[in-house]
Structure formats: structure tokens, C-alpha cells
Amino acid sequence: xxxxxxxxxxxxxxxxxxxxxxxxxxxxxxxxxxxxxxxxxxxxxxxxxxxxxxxxxxxxxxxxxxxxxxxxxxxxxxxxxxxxxxxxxxxxxxxxxxxxxxxxxxxxxxxxxxxxxxxxxxxxxxxxxxxxxxxxxxxxxxxxxxxxxxxxxxxxxxxxxxxxxxxxx
Numbered sequence: 001x002x003x004x005x006x007x008x009x010x011x012x013x014x015x016x017x018x019x020x021x022x023x024x025x026x027x028x029x030x031x032x033x034x035x036x037x038x039x040x041x042x043x044x045x046x047x048x049x050x051x052x053x054x055x056x057x058x059x060x061x062x063x064x065x066x067x068x069x070x071x072x073x074x075x076x077x078x079x080x081x082x083x084x085x086x087x088x089x090x091x092x093x094x095x096x097x098x099x100x101x102x103x104x105x106x107x108x109x110x111x112x113x114x115x116x117x118x119x120x121x122x123x124x125x126x127x128x129x130x131x132x133x134x135x136x137x138x139x140x141x142x143x144x145x146x147x148x149x150x151x152x153x154x155x156x157x158x159x160x161x162x163x164x165x166x167x168x169x
């Protein structure tokens with residue numbers, strides 16, 4: 001958003017209005033973060049409900065009573081923990097690097113994470129097979145990625161403040 005006033009992108013000039021690029025950055029940031037959250041929620045919650053409804057409609061109408069263990073045996077396996085780390089690290093990167101652009105987004109992300117934590121715990125208890133135990137000393141390569149994102153966030157936040165602050169020019 002900041003470079004729109006200095007460079008021509010895609011043959012079309014689209015400068016920020018009155019050199020005020022912060023509102024443009026805020027809109028892009030909110031759309032990216034909230035859109036990502038909505039996509040994950042739809043993929044996690046809506047698709048299984050639709051899949052279960054479509055699979056249930058294909059039955060021939062005969063119901064066989066199953067014991068609780070037989071029903072739990074047919075439950076899907078729990079998702080890999082690495083997938084959960086990936087989503088959280090992406091979210092941490094956006095919040096750490098661009099929270100200066102729109103300070104409300106970290107609060108929204110915290111509320112989303114609280115909701116996600118409770119819903120995953122409920123789903124793990126009531127809708128997934130028990131995951132196998134895996135011992136790990138740390139979070140693996142994600143630790144280094146978090147450290148890199150932390151260092152980049154200092155540079156990014158300083159650059160955003162420098163480009164948007166009108167006291168310097």
C-alpha cells in the first residue's frame with residue numbers, strides 16, 4: 001500500500017488518497033486476517049457437517065444399532081498437531097508484523113483462538129478418535145520460524161510507522 005504512490009503497478013496508477021496509505025493497509029490487513037479465519041472455520045466446521053449429511057442421505061433406510069465403541073471406532077482420526085501449529089504461526093506472523101496498522105486485530109485473533117481452543121477440545125472429546133501419544137522436546141522447526149518472524153516484525157513495524165508518520169517529511 002505504501003509503494004502505490006511511488007511505483008506504477010500493473011500499468012495502472014492507484015495512489016493512496018492524499019498520500020494516506022494507512023487506511024488502505026488497514027483494510028487489506030483486516031480482509032486477510034478475518035478472511036483467513038472465516039475460511040478455516042468453514043473448512044473445519046461446515047464441510048464435515050455437509051459431508052455427514054450427504055453420507056447419511058445415501059443410506060437405504062435400514063438402521064443397525066451399534067454400541068458406543070463401534071460408533072467411536074468409525075470416528076475420524078484427529079488432525080495432525082503440525083497443522084494446528086502452521087495456522088497459529090501464520091496468524092502470529094500477521095499479528096506481530098502488522099498489528100501496528102490496525103491494533104484491534106490482535107484482540108480479534110485472541111478471541112478467535114479462544115473459540116478455536118474450546119471447539120477443538122470439544123471435537124477431540126466427542127468426535128475424533130483418541131490421538132496416539134507422541135513425545136516431543138519442542139515445537140520443532142516452528143520455533144526457528146517464530147524467532148525469524150519476531151525479528152522481521154520489529155523491522156516491519158518500524159517501517160510502517162516510518163512510512164506513515166507525517167512528522168518526518
